[in-house]
Amino acid sequence: MGLFRWLFGAPQRVASRDVIWLTDAARWRGAAAAIGAHLTAGRSVLVLAQFPATLAAFGEQLLGRGWPHLAVPSELTPAAALKLASGPPRVLFGLVRNLKPDEFPPPDTAPLSSLPVVVLERHLLRAHDEHVARFAGGLGSRAAVEYHISMGDPLMALFAGEWVTNVLRNLGMKESESIDSAIVGRRIEQAQAKIAKEVASEQDADSPAEWLERNRAR
Structure with missing residues (x-):
């Protein structure tokens, strides 16, 4: 075991972050900007939703931008996702419930993940988000999962009501800005x-x- 590994621990297999937006419209624009940046950099990106209605709403954004895209099949494995992403950059999109994580993910010494994951919402149960993390762990080491969340989501309303949104607006937060906390x-x-x-x-x-x-x- 190396000194830095002993001091700081092993690198995190899956790095997740939450990006919180004031409104649904801001969430769609923010997620689209993140996806567009990956495509511009020559990377395919896996875009997921927890619920069909969310995926349908984002589908309008996807079609409007004319990005190359492909709906992922049910029981999508990490190996199949990487194969679909190996061609020209495009958006792979589907539902979290259709993911099939590896029973035995690759070791920490596996190559870096080449497929970023953008999730359009958090589920109301943590187990569904953990399902995404298990799947991403099979994409390679140091996989990245980015959740885009609206302050209007029912989950957010449970601890951050409309008054929080109003406070943020009064403090000068704009719809083009996000919270990453x-x-x-x-x-x-x-x-x-x-x-x-x-x-x-x-x-x-x-x-x-x-x-x-x-x-x-x-």
Whole structure:
């Protein structure tokens, strides 16, 4: 074991970050900018949604920009995703529920991941986000997952109501700006844990609001 590895630990297999926007419209623009930057750099990018309604809403943005794109098949494995991304840069898009993580991910010595992952929302249950992380772990070492979140998302409303959005606006935050904070990330995880305690058996839903209606105990 090397000195720096002993002092600081092994490099994180999957690096996740939350990018929080004031509105849905700002979220779409921010996610599109991130995706466009990857394409411009010559990289394909995997774009995921937790809910069909979110994927449909972003699909309009995707078609409007004319980017090369491909809907990923169900039971997408990391190896299949890397193969689809090996050609000219394009957007691979689909639902988190269609991912099939490797049972045995590659070792930490595997080549760096060549496929960035952009997720258009956090799920209301942490287990679904962890499913993304397990999948990304099979894309190679130091895989990157970026979540784009709107302050209007039902999950955010559980701990950051409309008053928080108003405070941010009054402080001068613009829709073109985002928050990237580990503190907010921890609050999201706490809200997900609270919801998990209220869900006995999960039912699929088309949108986050419908998921809450069908699954959260009253």
